[in-house]
Amino acid sequence: MAVNLRKKYSKNSGTSKKNSSYRFQLDFYHNGKRIRETISDVEFLPSDTKEQREQKKRVVDKIKADLEIELANKSTGLISRELKKASFINFFEEQAKKKSPNTKIAWDNTLKHIIDFHGKKLRFEDVTENWLEKFSEYLLSSDLSQNSVRTYLQKVSTALNQAVKQKIILVNPFNYIDKLKKEENEMVYLIKEEVQEIINTDFFDDEVKNSFLFGCYTGLRFSDIKRLKWSNIKDGKIQITQTKTKGAVYIGKFG
Numbered sequence: 001m002a003v004n005l006r007k008k009y010s011k012n013s014g015t016s017k018k019n020s021s022y023r024f025q026l027d028f029y030h031n032g033k034r035i036r037e038t039i040s041d042v043e044f045l046p047s048d049t050k051e052q053r054e055q056k057k058r059v060v061d062k063i064k065a066d067l068e069i070e071l072a073n074k075s076t077g078l079i080s081r082e083l084k085k086a087s088f089i090n091f092f093e094e095q096a097k098k099k100s101p102n103t104k105i106a107w108d109n110t111l112k113h114i115i116d117f118h119g120k121k122l123r124f125e126d127v128t129e130n131w132l133e134k135f136s137e138y139l140l141s142s143d144l145s146q147n148s149v150r151t152y153l154q155k156v157s158t159a160l161n162q163a164v165k166q167k168i169i170l171v172n173p174f175n176y177i178d179k180l181k182k183e184e185n186e187m188v189y190l191i192k193e194e195v196q197e198i199i200n201t202d203f204f205d206d207e208v209k210n211s212f213l214f215g216c217y218t219g220l221r222f223s224d225i226k227r228l229k230w231s232n233i234k235d236g237k238i239q240i241t242q243t244k245t246k247g248a249v250y251i252g253k254f255g
Helices: 050-074 088-097 101-118 129-140 146-165 192-200 206-218 222-227
Strands: 004-009 022-030 033-038 237-241 248-251
Touching (some): 022 050, 101 129, 129 146, 192 206, 206 222
Antiparallel strands (some): 237 248
């Protein structure tokens, strides 16, 4: 199905078209109705160099080509254009509800940053490569560590992958942007003498102290320690499936 591109100039009174900025409109027919959609996140400025204009035009041409594929797929029921106008915020919230309590914290934090950056009216079709790059820049300028930013972007990508599975969108735009590298954090650990000092030091809550020491000696996460039962001790060993990794762990031998 044909999609036409039309220039939409900014309304600056007294300014000629040559000296005005403009965006492109996608002009097409859908279900017998003529639709014009402006590509809002790609603006051509009078100050753009030839290279900048060519780069922006390539982005516009890709959006046009993707739309033509999408409209063609519509006839075979592969995707619905109306779905892309649905709220990404609502979809993200629904995905977050399905996560475990510990994982949900990262999802909730990601959602807060999305709303702070864009507001609550965010549609699937707004979440483009350009939007993801700007969101990444916003996060990096918010005094967050690179690893935290990387985690939040991964949550967005996970939600977009699920949207692809549900045929709300054709592809995940996150696949086409440069990914942040994971920063190696300095490992901080207690030496044997420091652990012994904790043992020798009185604390107002022995249960908390003993849980911490138990973690030191076993290497178990706090979430796994909370779940321990006597039934997890078999043949003098702790046997447990980790909450985070779902991997089986065998520790000890005791007694």
